[in-house]
Amino acid sequence: MxxxxxxxxxxxxxxxxxxxxxxxxxxxxxxxxxxxGLFFDLFPVHMRQAGVGTAEIGLLSLLGLAWTVKFLWAPLxxxxxxxxxxxxxxxxxxACVLAALAWQPEALSAGASxxxxxxxxxxxxxxxxxxxxxxxTIELLRKDQYGVANGLRIGFYRVGMLAAGGMLVAAGWLGTxxxxxxxxxxxxxxxxxxxxxxxxxxxPAQPPRPPRVAGAAADEWSALKGQPLWLLALGLVLAGxxxxxxxxxxxxxxxxxxxxxxxxxxxxxxxxxGLMMLGASLMVVAARHPRAQALAxxxxxxxxxxxxxxxxxxxxxxxxLLFKLGDAAMGFMVKPFWVDAxxxxxxxxxxxxxxxxxxxxxxxxxxxxxxxxxxLFKGLWVLGLAQALxxxxxxxxxxxxxxTEPGMQxxxxxxxxxxxxxxxxxxxxxxxTGAFLAFLMxxxxxxxxxxxxxxLSSIFAFSRAVAGWAGGLGVEQMxxxxxxxxxxxxxxxxxxxxxxxxxxxxxxxxR
Numbered sequence: 001m002x003x004x005x006x007x008x009x010x011x012x013x014x015x016x017x018x019x020x021x022x023x024x025x026x027x028x029x030x031x032x033x034x035x036x037g038l039f040f041d042l043f044p045v046h047m048r049q050a051g052v053g054t055a056e057i058g059l060l061s062l063l064g065l066a067w068t069v070k071f072l073w074a075p076l077x078x079x080x081x082x083x084x085x086x087x088x089x090x091x092x093x094x095a096c097v098l099a100a101l102a103w104q105p106e107a108l109s110a111g112a113s114x115x116x117x118x119x120x121x122x123x124x125x126x127x128x129x130x131x132x133x134x135x136x137t138i139e140l141l142r143k144d145q146y147g148v149a150n151g152l153r154i155g156f157y158r159v160g161m162l163a164a165g166g167m168l169v170a171a172g173w174l175g176t177x178x179x180x181x182x183x184x185x186x187x188x189x190x191x192x193x194x195x196x197x198x199x200x201x202x203x204p205a206q207p208p209r210p211p212r213v214a215g216a217a218a219d220e221w222s223a224l225k226g227q228p229l230w231l232l233a234l235g236l237v238l239a240g241x242x243x244x245x246x247x248x249x250x251x252x253x254x255x256x257x258x259x260x261x262x263x264x265x266x267x268x269x270x271x272x273x274g275l276m277m278l279g280a281s282l283m284v285v286a287a288r289h290p291r292a293q294a295l296a297x298x299x300x301x302x303x304x305x306x307x308x309x310x311x312x313x314x315x316x317x318x319x320x321l322l323f324k325l326g327d328a329a330m331g332f333m334v335k336p337f338w339v340d341a342x343x344x345x346x347x348x349x350x351x352x353x354x355x356x357x358x359x360x361x362x363x364x365x366x367x368x369x370x371x372x373x374x375x376l377f378k379g380l381w382v383l384g385l386a387q388a389l390x391x392x393x394x395x396x397x398x399x400x401x402x403x404t405e406p407g408m409q410x411x412x413x414x415x416x417x418x419x420x421x422x423x424x425x426x427x428x429x430x431x432x433t434g435a436f437l438a439f440l441m442x443x444x445x446x447x448x449x450x451x452x453x454x455x456l457s458s459i460f461a462f463s464r465a466v467a468g469w470a471g472g473l474g475v476e477q478m479x480x481x482x483x484x485x486x487x488x489x490x491x492x493x494x495x496x497x498x499x500x501x502x503x504x505x506x507x508x509x510x511r
Contacts, residue, residue, distance in 0.1 A: 031160065037164030064464065087136070090197075102184070105182035136450075166349055169349035311504075313504070317459055321460070322463065324433075326388055334394065341410065343415075362430070363434075386428045398480035
């Protein structure tokens, strides 16, 4: 057995202990979850309290398409390595965005365009941080560490998301009853982002891996010229991913044909999903063609070839798209529901921090423990059912709790109903995500972990972005209660694809 070269960094030569490694897993996923918490909690509550409509808040989720198309620049992160530097730089950039919003928080509701540009930059930086964090973690972890690590990932990812609740509390405490201190909340977020970036630089170095084949990128593009099916397939996938932007852009530009059909179900859902599935089908055909091996070592399409050449992968991609559809459809409208029910930012933040924090950690750890003992397949369908229960709880809460004008007191009973729904959502959300993340990690190969995981998680982000966009329109048309009930039933189409998932899992781990 050979010895490791002596010129490698000291922390690379001595792999981190399990305890130390799990500390960094927890910290890194707190750092990954915090931007999403700001995006899904702080921004919508601020905008809603400032009088922005639910449909416009739903449009905010379209900026989350950065998480959907992050696979486009994941090969760059993978090729340049230095994942710790990528994470630190992304955190510093997001801190700058929050500092700008702290300087002029009223611009988010004043119709100015520059805050939307900053929010778009925020999501791109957050997606880059996700790429580097996921690839870094998968490279460091062994498969027998996935259960505990995923429990910590889920728990501390949600701790990061729920830390945004602490900023809501700060906005309420530091402001007046009718005028929360949003600038102070964004300033606290900026400081926390800077601290995250500084801490990340102290994480263990990435393990060494074999160098890439010299000239692989040039060879890949040369081979691609003879296989145009790949470019057509990728174009269709991108068209499907970016389709939701067409409606708002067409409306803003006054394009009559787009405005006439932008509200139809087939325009909002069937067309983008159809484009994605057609593109994925063509990619599967291209990946299984004998000539695809010429792309196998390439930095961009090599990951696609490795993933899509596996048997049953198309059905598995559809499963990834659908597994958390119901959860994603409800998620973006939960905080506007709290606002419309009469809750103050301080109340929303306090419950999220004090109750949701502990329950989300408990759910993540319980989900990781269950997956370790019951296996991935059983964990997916059992814990997937559990996560759907929170949708029913919020539907019941929406029917119980009336619309309350700002400044009016919410009764103790109604507070209890909403808090109970929130508690159930925090715990069961951790359960379902535990199995889902373990599944994604289990079908990702370590040689191209950064790019492969970015591809798979982008598919999940697509369903979240489209569902969030449709959620604002759904609430306007149906009301909170009926829409939350509908999202419960959206949780089940993925179950028809579980046989394909089982075959993928039974086929053994990727190399």
